[in-house]
Amino acid sequence: MAQESALHDAIVNGDDKKARAATAEALAAGVAPMDLIQESMVPAMDEVGRLFEAEEYFVPELLLAGRAMKSSMELLKPLLSAAGQKMAVRVVIGTVKGDLHDIGKNIVASMLEGAGFEVIDLGTDVAPQSFVAAVEERKPQVVCMSALLTVTMPAMKLTIDALKTAGLRTQVKVLIGGAPVTRQYAKEIGADGYSENASGAVGLVKNLLAGA
Amino acid sequence: MTIAERARRFSTLSISDRDRLLYGVCPHPLSCGLSLTIGAGTVFPEVNFTLPPITICDDTWADIIAQYEEMATQIVRRAVAMAVPGIVLEFELLPAMTERPEWGAEITAILKRHLLAAHEKHHLASALRVTPTDIRDQVKPPLMRTGEPWQRLRRSFELCAEAGADILSIESVGGKEVHDRALMYGDFPGIVFALGVLAPRDMTWLWGQIVSVCSAHTGVVAGGDSACGFANTAMQLAHQKMLPEVLAAVVRAMSAVRSLAAFEQGAIGPSKDCAYEGPVMKAIAGVPISMEGKSAACAHFSPIGNIAAAMCDLWSNESVQNVRLLSGNAPEVFTELLAYDCRLMNAAAGQGGALQMRDWLTASDEWLSPQAVVLSPAATIRIAGAIVAEDTPYRQTVAAGRVAVDLLKEGAAAEKLHLSRKEQQWLQRIESALYELPAEESVLIAALEEQYGSLYDKASYGL
Numbered sequence: 001m002a003q004e005s006a007l008h009d010a011i012v013n014g015d016d017k018k019a020r021a022a023t024a025e026a027l028a029a030g031v032a033p034m035d036l037i038q039e040s041m042v043p044a045m046d047e048v049g050r051l052f053e054a055e056e057y058f059v060p061e062l063l064l065a066g067r068a069m070k071s072s073m074e075l076l077k078p079l080l081s082a083a084g085q086k087m088a089v090r091v092v093i094g095t096v097k098g099d100l101h102d103i104g105k106n107i108v109a110s111m112l113e114g115a116g117f118e119v120i121d122l123g124t125d126v127a128p129q130s131f132v133a134a135v136e137e138r139k140p141q142v143v144c145m146s147a148l149l150t151v152t153m154p155a156m157k158l159t160i161d162a163l164k165t166a167g168l169r170t171q172v173k174v175l176i177g178g179a180p181v182t183r184q185y186a187k188e189i190g191a192d193g194y195s196e197n198a199s200g201a202v203g204l205v206k207n208l209l210a211g212a
Numbered sequence: 213m214t215i216a217e218r219a220r221r222f223s224t225l226s227i228s229d230r231d232r233l234l235y236g237v238c239p240h241p242l243s244c245g246l247s248l249t250i251g252a253g254t255v256f257p258e259v260n261f262t263l264p265p266i267t268i269c270d271d272t273w274a275d276i277i278a279q280y281e282e283m284a285t286q287i288v289r290r291a292v293a294m295a296v297p298g299i300v301l302e303f304e305l306l307p308a309m310t311e312r313p314e315w316g317a318e319i320t321a322i323l324k325r326h327l328l329a330a331h332e333k334h335h336l337a338s339a340l341r342v343t344p345t346d347i348r349d350q351v352k353p354p355l356m357r358t359g360e361p362w363q364r365l366r367r368s369f370e371l372c373a374e375a376g377a378d379i380l381s382i383e384s385v386g387g388k389e390v391h392d393r394a395l396m397y398g399d400f401p402g403i404v405f406a407l408g409v410l411a412p413r414d415m416t417w418l419w420g421q422i423v424s425v426c427s428a429h430t431g432v433v434a435g436g437d438s439a440c441g442f443a444n445t446a447m448q449l450a451h452q453k454m455l456p457e458v459l460a461a462v463v464r465a466m467s468a469v470r471s472l473a474a475f476e477q478g479a480i481g482p483s484k485d486c487a488y489e490g491p492v493m494k495a496i497a498g499v500p501i502s503m504e505g506k507s508a509a510c511a512h513f514s515p516i517g518n519i520a521a522a523m524c525d526l527w528s529n530e531s532v533q534n535v536r537l538l539s540g541n542a543p544e545v546f547t548e549l550l551a552y553d554c555r556l557m558n559a560a561a562g563q564g565g566a567l568q569m570r571d572w573l574t575a576s577d578e579w580l581s582p583q584a585v586v587l588s589p590a591a592t593i594r595i596a597g598a599i600v601a602e603d604t605p606y607r608q609t610v611a612a613g614r615v616a617v618d619l620l621k622e623g624a625a626a627e628k629l630h631l632s633r634k635e636q637q638w639l640q641r642i643e644s645a646l647y648e649l650p651a652e653e654s655v656l657i658a659a660l661e662e663q664y665g666s667l668y669d670k671a672s673y674g675l
Contacts, residue, residue: 055453055634056634058398058453058454058455058456058634058638059396059398059449059454059455060396060397060398060399060455061398063396063397064397064398067397098268098307098308099307100307100347100349100350102392103392103396103445103449106392106396107396107454110396123352125350149306149307150262150263150264150265150266150533151262151263151265151266151267151268151306151308153265154265154266154267155267158267180265180533185265197452198454
């Protein structure tokens with residue numbers, strides 16, 4: 001119990017070294033990996049999310065917490081795999097073709113990771129076919145696309161069209177975001193959702209999956 | 213970086229009296245374009261415009277050309293109707309237009325044709341600023357001095373200069389690959405490393421190249437750069453409550469050092485509109501500057517809508533899409549808005565009221581945000597003074613950061629600036645980090661190698 005509490009606090013405080021040490025101690029004490037995730041890590045990230053929403057935390061605290069959780073997960077992942085358990089939801093994310101802006105996309109990726117999702121970040125300037133290939137190979141439940149330029153927004157539609165052509169569109173929820181993107185545009189191009197900001201994106205993913 | 217690698221180092225201020233740091237005037241006015249002189253007593257609108265959502269490709273190129281023809285026609289029409297004393301058009305190339313330099317040059321020629329016609333028919337004084345996109349960060353880690361993206365960027369400058377650009381600018385991104393990561397993690401040594409070591413090295417090299425392109429084309433001037441990808445990113449994230457406001461304000465002050473490198477290499481202004489560090493350039497180098505504020509709300513929100521105008525020589529709208537509004541298309545609408553803004557400032561100056569107007573513009577924003585605190589004329593002189601007192605970009609960056617912290621602390625202590633508890637904690641953290649930095653940049657470079665070494669290409673920075 002002490003180690004689990006220490007892990008929780010280390011994540012909330014964004015201390016990756018302490019998080020890793022507490023995880024190792026808990027495992028040595030016989031705590032099951034999935035119990036550590038459910039009893040310590042998820043509540044810790046929920047607390048971090050609450051502090052962010054309350055404007056007590058900024059993104060740096062959020063990312064440091066995510067880094068602490070990741071460092072803990074590095075110890076747990078091999079054990080989970082060996083036991084045949086896996087992360088619940090996988091998300092593929094990227095900035096669309098022709099667009100090199102990635103800060104917003106990176107924040108969304110980090111917040112999704114912090115919320116417990118497995119995130120595959122394809123980076124920037126991602127061609128429609130690269131999204132398609134990632135969906136084929138990694139079997140995500142969600143695809144997130146970002147664009148900061150009005151002239152790269154059309155690449156979002158091209159990507160959705162490419163997913164349709166490849167017969168993959170029904171297998172994933174597609175979310176879009178970025179400064180020039182609107183809810184109306186999301187509707188027009190057949191995306192499943194749009195978020196104005198990063199924290200909204202996390203809630204949107206959860207809601208869409210809950211309704212799936 | 214050794215001092216010898218910098219073509220010029222400013223060791224004194226061009227404007228040291230804050231009451232001489234005014235809008236519309238600067239020690240080194242710039243004559244450029246078609247009968248336009250910037251910084252000689254008149255503020256001019258600088259109109260910036262972009263496309264609505266559209267894919268840029270061969271199939272749509274005719275539509276894109278038509279869009280720019282329409283925007284230029286309507287902007288010039290409004291400028292003439294408003295009887296502006298002069299105007300600057302800025303064409304910011306979109307990435308695809310830099311990757312295919314001929315495209316950017318084609319639009320440059322179209323815009324220049326409209327300005328030439330308006331000059332001939334209406335005697336409209338004007339200049340065309342052309343700003344290629346810095347596409348050098350397409351590969352990871354970015355190659356800043358070699359490779360296809362750099363070759364295309366260089367070619368874009370050359371072709372746009374040949375096609376009629378009067379002023380060349382860029383929003384360069386050297387050091388951003390480290391700054392983005394450091395900023396998001398609030399890692400202050402990393403931020404200083406990016407802003408004070410990597411970015412000035414790239415600026416020094418890149419602006420040497422841009423100045424050489426300008427030298428080869430009669431009448432084309434090297435304008436200036438912007439720390440947009442650094443300080444404006446921080447400001448916007450702070451505005452969205454993602455980063456502390458105090459961190460963004462300190463980043464702004466420190467970013468002035470990397471932007472100054474353009475002028476050390478021979479740029480002569482006007483600096484870029486989104487370079488809110490512009491007043492520091494004006495105080496140090498005496499060059500005219502472009503700024504944007506309340507009339508750029510079409511592009512982004514900011515807490516510095518009025519104060520940004522206090523020391524400007526050009527007044528810009530940042531960017532607006534060619535979309536229809538009730539009165540007309542947005543670029544034409546924003547031409548009128550800017551024209552009225554400038555008309556008021558110029559009328560005040562004409563009646564001897566420039567200082568009063570500047571102080572009203574300043575006072576209306578100054579204590580309502582940390583970003584505004586570091587932008588006042590008094591703050592500008594202090595930051596600029598700290599920069600010229602040091603001899604390397606690294607030390608200058610640290611010095612600028614320390615002054616910014618002092619300004620924020622003084623404002624909070626005087627109960628003029630309200631800072632939340634969290635903001636106060638962050639300000640304390642930043643101050644501690646600034647004073648814990650090593651005296652020599654080589655020590656910092658070595659200390660951050662493990663953390664950031666994989667993100668940047670050392671040869672791109674002469675390291």
